Structure formats: C-alpha cells, structure tokens
Amino acid sequence: MIKFLKKYKAFLIGFIIIIPIFYILDSIGLILLPEERTYEIIIYAIIWGVLIALPIHNFNYLKRKRKMVLKVLYLIALFFIALLVDSYMSMPDNPITFILLIVFWFGFAYILIPKFIKKYWKLITLIYAPLFLYFIYLRLFSGGLEAYLKIKEDFPFYSFFLPIPILFLVWLFEQWKWIQNLKAEKAKTEISLLRSQINPHFFFNTLNNLYALTIKNSKQAPEVILKLSDMMRYTIYEGEKETVKILDEIDYLHNYIELHKIRYKKSVDITFNHSNIDPGLNVAPLLYIILLENAFKHGVETLSENAYINIYLFEDNDFIYFKIKNNFDPKEAQESNGIGLHNLKRRLSLLYKEKHQLSVDRTKNTHQTTLKILKHA
Structure with missing residues (x-):
C-alpha cells in the first residue's frame, strides 16, 4: 500500500x-x-x-x-x-x-x-x-x-x-480492441518462434538416426531419406498453417513411427489406434509429434526389450483426445528438461487457452500423457 x-x-x-x-x-x-x-x-x-x-x-x-x-x-x-x-x-x-x-x-x-x-x-x-x-x-x-x-x-x-x-x-472499446490486437500479434509472433524451435529439435534427432544407418551402409537409408524429406516438406509448408486436417497429422505420425522402426533392431510393440476419429477434423499442426518423440526418447531408448508405445486418437461430442502410453526403465530414465515439451505447453496455452488440458500419469515404469482439445476451438 x-x-x-x-x-x-x-x-x-x-x-x-x-x-x-x-x-x-x-x-x-x-x-x-x-x-x-x-x-x-x-x-x-x-x-x-x-x-x-x-x-x-x-x-x-x-x-x-x-x-x-x-x-x-x-x-x-x-x-x-x-x-x-x-x-x-x-x-x-x-x-x-x-x-x-x-x-x-x-x-x-x-x-x-x-x-x-x-x-x-x-x-x-x-x-x-x-x-x-x-x-x-x-x-x-x-x-x-x-x-x-x-x-x-x-x-x-x-x-x-x-x-x-x-x-x-x-x-x-477502442482501447480494448487495440489491446486484443496487440495480444493476438504477440501470440502469433511467439507461436512462430516456438515452431522454429520445435522443427530443428525434431530433425536433429531424426538426422542422428539417419547418420547411424549410413555408418552401417544400411539399405534402408534411402527409404529413411525419402520419409524424412516428406516430413520436412510437411513441417515447412503445413506447419506454418493455423490448422491442418487431422488425417495429415496422423500420416505425419505414421512416418515418424516407421522411421524409428527402421532404426531399431530390438522389438518394439507400437500400436496406433485412430479408427474412432473424423478425418475431416482440424487441429493445430505439430502438436502430437512432441509427445510421440518423448515416448521414444525417454521410454523405448531406455529399454533393451519388451518396449511398447500405445497411442489412441479419438473424439467424443466435444473434445479430441490424444493418449500415449509407454514403459521405461526406471534405472535409466531421467527427468526431461528439453525444449520440446516446454514449447508444446506454451503453444497450447497460446492456441487453445482454456480450451485444452494436458495431463500426465506416471507410475514406477509407465508413463501416460493425455492431451484433450476442444473441437472447433
């Protein structure tokens, strides 16, 4: 006072x-x-x-x-x-x-x-x-x-x-409108910056995977290059849009999964269930890839066997749900402080504000993340 x-x-x-x-x-x-x-x-x-x-x-x-x-x-x-x-x-x-x-x-x-x-x-x-x-x-x-x-x-x-x-x-009213426009411009600028941080973060990891294959002269290297090219094209051109068809996001995730299947020699049980989703729905691009990437990085890579990732993408009357569950080795797993998840949370707060919910459920050796987004938000 x-x-x-x-x-x-x-x-x-x-x-x-x-x-x-x-x-x-x-x-x-x-x-x-x-x-x-x-x-x-x-x-x-x-x-x-x-x-x-x-x-x-x-x-x-x-x-x-x-x-x-x-x-x-x-x-x-x-x-x-x-x-x-x-x-x-x-x-x-x-x-x-x-x-x-x-x-x-x-x-x-x-x-x-x-x-x-x-x-x-x-x-x-x-x-x-x-x-x-x-x-x-x-x-x-x-x-x-x-x-x-x-x-x-x-x-x-x-x-x-x-x-x-x-x-x-x-x-x-004029002042209120000016403040709202200023906030919108600030949000757009910040989202653009966050995207520019997300894309290199993902591609650095993928290029490391490709490097490992080329060192071994793997015949799968050309296939990886082709898939990586498709993903880069999607990231550059579709990633700049405000929204994309959820079917395009699903294809993007499938490409990412296939890249990792090529990389790993160990058996990894990956399921991706998206049968109960309207392919015409729109979402902001490049939201789910961070959660999938973390499941590989902090789950699959910590286990020598019996690794799994279960992904569910579905909808109800009001929301789109993305659930991803993976196991990990408690002795090997470390707390992640990378920019990926931090930027995802920031993007969600800017794009969807109070119209989303990101929850994490962690047990001794499993990790489940649920992202819930309001339809037509």
Missing part, C-alpha cells in the same frame, strides 16, 4: 491543491459552487484533481514534450479566459462562455487522444452540433431569460453532456 501511495502521490497532491483553489475562486466570484449539491463539488474536484495530478505524475515525460505542454498551458489560459468572460458579463449560461469551454474540452481531448478524435470527429460533430444549436436557440430565441430559465428548470441542460459517457465508452 505504501509503495502504491508513493507511486501515485501526485494524484493525492492534485486533490489537496484543487480544493482550496475551488473555494478561493468561489469567494472572489469567478465560480459558483452549488452548496446544496455536494456530489457535484466532489465530481468536479476529482476531475480537476486528476488534471492537476497528471502533469506532476508525468513530469519527466513532459520535460521531453515541451510543445504539448505549451498547448496544455494555452488551453488552461483559455479556460480562465472563459471564467473571466462569464464573470464579467454576469449572464447565466453565457453562450460565449459555452463556446470557449467547448473549445477547451475538445482541445484537451485532442491532446490526450488525437487518433480517437480524428477517427470519430464526424460522430462527435453529429452529436454535439445539434445540441449546441438547440442550446443557442433556447438561450437567445426562446423568449428571454425568464422563459429560458423556466425551460431549463423543466428540462435541465445537463443533457448537453450526456454524449460524454457514450464517447468515453467508444474510447474504452
């Missing part, structure tokens, strides 16, 4: 400054504080307290923005000119004062949010021009001051300021 007060002490200073200023201006007749409407005084104090606090809070920034500071000072001078004109003319709801105040407020808004004002100036003009003309008509052509005050009593002219909350809500 103390850190918060220190950081935003300028706003406390602004409120402390504005209250005596209000009463001084009221005492000399430049403004008239509504004694019976305390809530108005509080609202005015908050607004002007913030206006005073902002330059104090951003003092270092303002030092670098002298031109903007000068514009603000001109507007403040315009405001006090409006007060002097209103005091000098002694005319209730003086139209000249209204014009000066409108220029002041819109000038201030233009300095704070110039892009918003430029974008919506037509809407602002459409709202305020008729209201201002209506005010001029009531004030100057409705039958004199008494008739105007009677109309004002029946229909308070606070309606003149009703569009302000509407414009404020439009501005908030």
Whole structure:
C-alpha cells in the first residue's frame, strides 16, 4: 500500500491543491459552487484533481514534450479566459462562455487522444452540433431569460453532456480492441518462434538416426531419406498453417513411427489406434509429434526389450483426445528438461487457452500423457 501511495502521490497532491483553489475562486466570484449539491463539488474536484495530478505524475515525460505542454498551458489560459468572460458579463449560461469551454474540452481531448478524435470527429460533430444549436436557440430565441430559465428548470441542460459517457465508452472499446490486437500479434509472433524451435529439435534427432544407418551402409537409408524429406516438406509448408486436417497429422505420425522402426533392431510393440476419429477434423499442426518423440526418447531408448508405445486418437461430442502410453526403465530414465515439451505447453496455452488440458500419469515404469482439445476451438 505504501509503495502504491508513493507511486501515485501526485494524484493525492492534485486533490489537496484543487480544493482550496475551488473555494478561493468561489469567494472572489469567478465560480459558483452549488452548496446544496455536494456530489457535484466532489465530481468536479476529482476531475480537476486528476488534471492537476497528471502533469506532476508525468513530469519527466513532459520535460521531453515541451510543445504539448505549451498547448496544455494555452488551453488552461483559455479556460480562465472563459471564467473571466462569464464573470464579467454576469449572464447565466453565457453562450460565449459555452463556446470557449467547448473549445477547451475538445482541445484537451485532442491532446490526450488525437487518433480517437480524428477517427470519430464526424460522430462527435453529429452529436454535439445539434445540441449546441438547440442550446443557442433556447438561450437567445426562446423568449428571454425568464422563459429560458423556466425551460431549463423543466428540462435541465445537463443533457448537453450526456454524449460524454457514450464517447468515453467508444474510447474504452477502442482501447480494448487495440489491446486484443496487440495480444493476438504477440501470440502469433511467439507461436512462430516456438515452431522454429520445435522443427530443428525434431530433425536433429531424426538426422542422428539417419547418420547411424549410413555408418552401417544400411539399405534402408534411402527409404529413411525419402520419409524424412516428406516430413520436412510437411513441417515447412503445413506447419506454418493455423490448422491442418487431422488425417495429415496422423500420416505425419505414421512416418515418424516407421522411421524409428527402421532404426531399431530390438522389438518394439507400437500400436496406433485412430479408427474412432473424423478425418475431416482440424487441429493445430505439430502438436502430437512432441509427445510421440518423448515416448521414444525417454521410454523405448531406455529399454533393451519388451518396449511398447500405445497411442489412441479419438473424439467424443466435444473434445479430441490424444493418449500415449509407454514403459521405461526406471534405472535409466531421467527427468526431461528439453525444449520440446516446454514449447508444446506454451503453444497450447497460446492456441487453445482454456480450451485444452494436458495431463500426465506416471507410475514406477509407465508413463501416460493425455492431451484433450476442444473441437472447433
């Protein structure tokens, strides 16, 4: 709390400054504080307290923005000119004062949010021009001051300021949209970076497998090169898409499995059941390969015999499930801190947010991972 007060002490200073200023201006007749409407005084104090606090809070920034500071000072001078004109003319709801105040407020808004004002100036003009003309008509052509005050009593002219909350809500929407777009661009950039990390990670391992075969002059080396070429083509061209057909992912996994079957001389029992899946479903590319790769690296490679990997890809009414179970040698297995699984979790959080679930169930010598993704997420 103390850190918060220190950081935003300028706003406390602004409120402390504005209250005596209000009463001084009221005492000399430049403004008239509504004694019976305390809530108005509080609202005015908050607004002007913030206006005073902002330059104090951003003092270092303002030092670098002298031109903007000068514009603000001109507007403040315009405001006090409006007060002097209103005091000098002694005319209730003086139209000249209204014009000066409108220029002041819109000038201030233009300095704070110039892009918003430029974008919506037509809407602002459409709202305020008729209201201002209506005010001029009531004030100057409705039958004199008494008739105007009677109309004002029946229909308070606070309606003149009703569009302000509407414009404020439009501005908030613009800020929200800008933040969402910024998040989306950040997510796309991060996903692209994660993909660039995933692809080398997989191909380094596969090239190591190919290297072992070429050392032995294996006749299977050309077949491995062909399958690896197909996988690289898929990774480069399909991997850049937002979604791919799940059937293409299945073919990709089959190619990976076949590469490892060629590599291993020991018997490995690998089953891949995907009969209960709609081949037309779409998923993000290159999600499942990390889990399959880990099953080989931290399971099959730790066992000399009886190694197995069981894979199930299926769906229900709402979700797509990918389950992979493998055994491992507890004496040989080590905790994995590779980039593959870390990047998978990060990609899932960016692509599917709260619409996925990744769970791990580990026993003494088995490891099962389940990835659950909402359909059409």
